[in-house]
Amino acid sequence: MGTTSAARYAGVAYYHGMLREMTLPGGVSAFAADLPGDVRPPLLLIHGMFGGAWQFAEWQTRLLQRGRSTVAIDLRADDATDPSRNLGSASLSHYVDVARRAARHLECPAAVGHSMGGLIVQKLAEEGAVSAAVLLCSAPPRWITALSGGLLARMAKYTPELLGSRALVPLRSDADALFLERVPLAERDDVFARLRPESGRAARQLALGAVAVDAARVKCPVLSIGAAEDRFLPPRIARAIARKYRGYYREYKGHGHYIVGEPGWERVADDVAGWLAAHE
Numbered sequence: 001m002g003t004t005s006a007a008r009y010a011g012v013a014y015y016h017g018m019l020r021e022m023t024l025p026g027g028v029s030a031f032a033a034d035l036p037g038d039v040r041p042p043l044l045l046i047h048g049m050f051g052g053a054w055q056f057a058e059w060q061t062r063l064l065q066r067g068r069s070t071v072a073i074d075l076r077a078d079d080a081t082d083p084s085r086n087l088g089s090a091s092l093s094h095y096v097d098v099a100r101r102a103a104r105h106l107e108c109p110a111a112v113g114h115s116m117g118g119l120i121v122q123k124l125a126e127e128g129a130v131s132a133a134v135l136l137c138s139a140p141p142r143w144i145t146a147l148s149g150g151l152l153a154r155m156a157k158y159t160p161e162l163l164g165s166r167a168l169v170p171l172r173s174d175a176d177a178l179f180l181e182r183v184p185l186a187e188r189d190d191v192f193a194r195l196r197p198e199s200g201r202a203a204r205q206l207a208l209g210a211v212a213v214d215a216a217r218v219k220c221p222v223l224s225i226g227a228a229e230d231r232f233l234p235p236r237i238a239r240a241i242a243r244k245y246r247g248y249y250r251e252y253k254g255h256g257h258y259i260v261g262e263p264g265w266e267r268v269a270d271d272v273a274g275w276l277a278a279h280e
Helices: 053-065 077-081 092-106 116-126 149-163 172-178 185-194 200-208 235-244 265-279
Strands: 020-024 028-033 043-046 070-073 111-114 133-136 222-227 248-252
Touching (some): 020 070, 020 092, 028 053, 028 092, 043 053, 043 092, 043 116, 053 070, 070 092, 092 200, 111 116, 116 133, 133 265, 149 172, 149 200, 172 185, 222 235, 248 265
Parallel strands (some): 043 111, 111 133, 133 222, 222 248
Antiparallel strands (some): 028 070
16 A cells, blocks of 8 residues: 555556656646547546545546546545545545535536545535536445444544544455455555545544435435445435436346456446537
8 A cells, every 4th residue: 555646557547658647736646538529527526435546547548539528536645645645634524625626727627526525525516616416436425324243343443543643554354345345356565555544534424314415405306326345335325316317227146345456347448428418
């Protein structure tokens, strides 16, 4: 854990010249895939906990083939280059602010968010900062319960990091059980090595449902996607999110929480591109 953003793109499209590293106004680190002549705002891609823009590298090349320019941002890129920062103290409001700066620069793009990134996209939709919202196995806002007995049992060991707003690093056994269970064993080492420490404060806020979203203010179309085998944020949550915004719901069999990088992610990306084409 802890490698730079560019290093996380090793072996994927960044080094094939299809993506370019960039810094958006406000210091937001990002990777862009540009389609010549595309006059629409690029699709904004927002990662989840422990992740980074690198998680969407293959999506970006796929969506480029489907006629979509994209920008994937790093919510915590500043900490990768400044080890003196307190990794555990960033709040969800901080993450939303980073994403807001990107959305403003891109001039009201459609947005896709995975897990925690899905909750961030919901906040952007509440503010009218995005033209459409796609939520992949999204964390829920306040009043939609995410915690289960099994998840609480696994989280108990991280209590010092959660309550003390310290950097949170998942154990490999927990990562395998909760969000990498559908990633082939031959690929898990690489994915786990790319994960980065996460904010204990942000994780605590997610667990406690500290972030509220006013559904009446969400005017853009919303697609909530659930994964039938998701042990971290099961599909009942994705269904409840769709109902909250009177949005669309799709569920994928054979997928778990890491739907962005499991076998079959191409179908999900294609379906997202098709839904956006019909609803933006």
